[in-house]
Amino acid sequence: MRPVLLQLYRLGVLFAVAWLVRAHHARLRAEGDAPVRVGEVTGWFTNAAELQLDLEARGGFRVRDRDGAELGYLIRTLPQADRIIGYCGITDTLVALDREGHVLGFKIRKSEDTKTHVGDVMDDRHFKKTWNGMTWEQVAGMDLKNAGVEGVSGATMTSMAVAEGIVHRFRVAQGEMRPPTFRVGLRDCGLVAVVVLGVWLTFTKREGRERWRRWFQWVVIGYVGFLNGDLLAQTLLAGWAKSGVAWRMAPGLVLFAAASFAVPWVARRPLYCQQLCPHGAAQEVITRLAPVRWRVNVPAALDRALRWLPGLLLLFVLSVVMLPLEFDLAGLEPFDAYIIRSAGIATIAVAIAGLLAALFVPKAYCKYACPTGALLEFVRARGTGDKFGRRDLAAGAMLLVALAMHWLHAAIHAWVFGAAA
Ligand code: SF4
Incomplete structure (x- = not known):
């Protein structure tokens, strides 16, 4: 019973934070509905x-x-x-x-x-x-x-x-009340195919699985990453929490995200981080290509300290979204770098740093800096031995922070921006 309750708690925290972000932004929109000016x-x-x-x-x-x-x-x-x-x-x-x-x-x-x-x-x-x-x-x-x-x-x-x-x-x-169009395109079908293949690779025990997985990583990097730019990221998740999920415009991406959260929540397997994330795949490819003698052992104390970073970044994201601050969340993660034409410098810098780090420490970015990975890991089931841990405590604290930012918005906003002025 305990693992089930824990999973329900994790899902509950996630939905509660998303709901608070949504309610908060609906209020901000209504309060600050900027009238159109002559200028x-x-x-x-x-x-x-x-x-x-x-x-x-x-x-x-x-x-x-x-x-x-x-x-x-x-x-x-x-x-x-x-x-x-x-x-x-x-x-x-x-x-x-x-x-x-x-x-x-x-x-x-x-x-x-x-x-x-x-x-x-x-x-x-x-x-x-x-x-x-x-x-x-x-x-x-x-x-x-x-x-x-x-x-x-x-x-x-x-x-x-x-x-x-x-x-x-x-x-x-014109007096027409047609609902907005529901669009399904090739891109959505492609993403569904990628999810199906990813799920198959996650659960299959067939011989040659690892070989198939390595080929699949190139598909993920090329198709999901460079061609479509459909990566889960804080910009995307925060945007959906604020405005609603884009199921009309991007049903494939919504299904892709839903599977990425649902599979680890139900079946313990980190579907997205193991199979579907282009940046995770790129790091693995780089680590395979790098000579083994380049590997660096991260000292235990440094490892422990660095593992706090993804959680702290999640807290930062929450603050940016709730205050709200003028900060482009895309610059916090490397994922927009795959859309080369429009990627910002910060995003590209984070992407390159993460890939270079993978030459020395396998999946260093995933372990020490990825807030999206931390979020996916938070909802992942851990089997019968699962117990309420530090991560769950931190998530509960984050929910309280979100609640405080919602209810005490005016006072916090005045304090932060008043202090900055
Ligand atoms: S931890 Fe982040 S970068 Fe790594 S595979 Fe997961 S989502 Fe991708």
Whole structure:
């Protein structure tokens, strides 16, 4: 009975923290729902002086000049598109239309998605012109797939969420209440195939398993890592906790993540860390290639001290998410480095350092620095001898921290930012 209760406790802590993050961000969003300012539209309407709320069904803003003459119309995708989550968060987009009702362009006001992906979307001139010149009816009636809208390379989910959000908002304005599209693509099928193969390799006892596993590692590095960039990371998990899980835009990735948590929780096997993580696989490949004489034995005291780091990083992530701080969580882990085009310097540095460390200490990054690995390890069952350990105690303490940050948000925020000012 004890192992079952422990597993329920671990799952409960995980869901409770995720729920608190979600509730906290829903509150922050409602409290800080930034109104649209005239300055945001002068790129389209140079003489704009006033945004007049349109109380009709379209629910946008009439853009007027100093004399009250109408220059055009503005529409905002939130809150109507708040169920459309890209890679890891919702996006608030503005669309401008001229007086005749033709789209002039769009811009992202605010996004909870990965910053680099959002930057890629706004830098893509071709994507930015997708709706230019279209009428209300054309945008509302648009089928993105048939129209050949494929998103921005390296930021596909973020850009497709922006596209879905715009079309959805126009449909709502036209009085259509169609739910946002559920998208299943080749990428989702590929990820499901990877999960199935990974599960098979995890449980099979067939001869030659290790040989197959080594081949599979190249698939994981090349396909999951470099081609898709579908790695579990704190940015992704924190984003899903804040905005909701992106099951409409990325069902394959959701299943991939669900299997990565469910298999170790039920069956003790670390599916993701053993089979599916491109960075774990890359470290193993590097360790195999390095001469054995390079191996370094980490002194026991240093080993014990370093093993605290992943847990401390999780606490840091929680603080960044709950306060919230302007800190790009992608820079904390190496995973975004696999999306070479948009990876930040910090991410690349962490990735290279982790791979170099693997030359001397097998899976050094996994053991001493990976918060995502620590989270997956926390939920992993440990069999009949399992007992309430330091990790469980730390997780309970983290839940209390999250609770305090939620309930005492105003005081903590004032203390932190007041002290920093
Ligand atoms: S510990 Fe981190 S880097 Fe290592 S395999 Fe697991 S998720 Fe990947």
